[in-house]
Amino acid sequence: MESVHAHIQNYYDNLSSTEQLAIDFILQYEDLDNLKLKIIQEALHVSAPTVIRAVKKLDFRSFTEFKYALISSIQIPQNRKTEKSFENVINSIKNDFNQTMEMMNxxxxxxxxxxxxxxxxxxxxxxxxxxxxxxxxxxxxxxxxxxxxxxxxxxxxxxxxxxxxxxxxxxxxxxxxxxxxxxxxxxxxxxxxxxxxxxxxxxxxxxxxxxxxxxxxxxxxxxxxxxxxxxxxxxxxxxxxxxxxxxxxxxxx
The missing domain is CATH 3.40.50.10490 (Glucose-6-phosphate isomerase like protein; domain 1)
Structure with a gap:
């Protein structure tokens, strides 16, 4: 099964500029576990249907499915992302490499x-x-x-x-x-x-x-x-x- 980032690479060009902004916001949000549609709406001034439409264009059935696919793809635990250590540097590079290779369409x-x-x-x-x-x-x-x-x-x-x-x-x-x-x-x-x-x-x-x-x-x-x-x-x-x-x-x- 393709990774979430491979889906993004394959379908990103199909998104409108507003939909791309919504997806970018989700990708950069640090606390994905607690991310809700309301937070995206208030931050970007976009409607919930716009976010859901963007997610579906990426071939996911719902916002929740997309969010948890992202969470499962991150190798560094969420509560350790801000820690500064050699191990986290290595894990971050590994994660970037793995996700980038998945995106090589x-x-x-x-x-x-x-x-x-x-x-x-x-x-x-x-x-x-x-x-x-x-x-x-x-x-x-x-x-x-x-x-x-x-x-x-x-x-x-x-x-x-x-x-x-x-x-x-x-x-x-x-x-x-x-x-x-x-x-x-x-x-x-x-x-x-x-x-x-x-x-x-x-x-x-x-x-x-x-x-x-x-x-x-x-x-x-x-x-x-x-x-x-x-x-x-x-x-x-x-x-x-x-x-x-x-x-x-x-x-x-």
Whole structure:
């Protein structure tokens, strides 16, 4: 049976922006055991039918079923989430990895890999801490003999829309999916007709909505806003790269 996060990955694009906000609120709520529809209504000013409709679009029969599916998927006990210990760090990374792997939808991964291989040029972009993920992915594509280039600074990223063409592919790594420079880039390139691929954290974000293909990763709720781990973006990039190799080897066979 698919995990709750696999359901979210598969059906998230079918949700309206309001429904996505409701699902994001549930995912980030720390005390899931005591979460009620009334709390969501008051926090987001949305109706209970909107929340229930969102849950059903994710292929769950009720809000309660969805909530307890989430609770059962969390490996770190709720009453220990706020404790600071090495064990909890390890468990949190394990949980993020397991949930991210459950979210690696085969059809989406194959579509992303095929789009990269079919493109005239590939542009890998990311800023801040996500830049290292884009840079690593770019180097691997170059090692395969593909035309690929990496952009990680504000001014070079700003110039991308001037050089891309319809036959090119742009793959953006962004945990938040909301950086202003990245959104400006994607918006301008969308006008050019370039293929846009977004790898983000699981959330409602403009980058996902603007992209042709979006792949989300799981990220445990963290109170810190800076120095957030990009490890799961790296995991997703590794899955995509291995799929590219798989397609190439299959074609050669």
């Amino acid at each position: 085969k059809e989406k991964i194959m579509e992303i890999a095929s789009s990269i291989l079919e493109s005239r040029r590939i542009i890998c972009a990311g800023i801040g801490s996500s830049a290292s993920v884009a840079n690593s992915f770019n180097r691997k594509l170059k090692n395969l003999g593909l035309w690929s280039n990496n952009y990680a600074e504000v001014f070079p990223i700003r110039d991308i829309p001037d050089i891309v063409q319809k036959e090119d592919c742009i793959i953006v790594f962004s945990l938040s999916g909301a950086e202003e420079q990245i959104i400006d880039l994607v918006t301008a390139c969308k006008v050019k007709g370039s293929r846009l691929i977004a790898i983000t954290g699981l959330s409602t974000n403009p980058l996902t909505n603007l992209s042709d293909i979006s792949l989300m990763t799981h990220q445990s709720t963290q109170k810190r806003k800076k120095l957030r781990s990009r490890l799961m973006l790296t995991v997703a990039s590794e899955v995509i790269f291995e799929t590219i190799l798989l397609i190439q080897n299959t074609e050669k066979a």
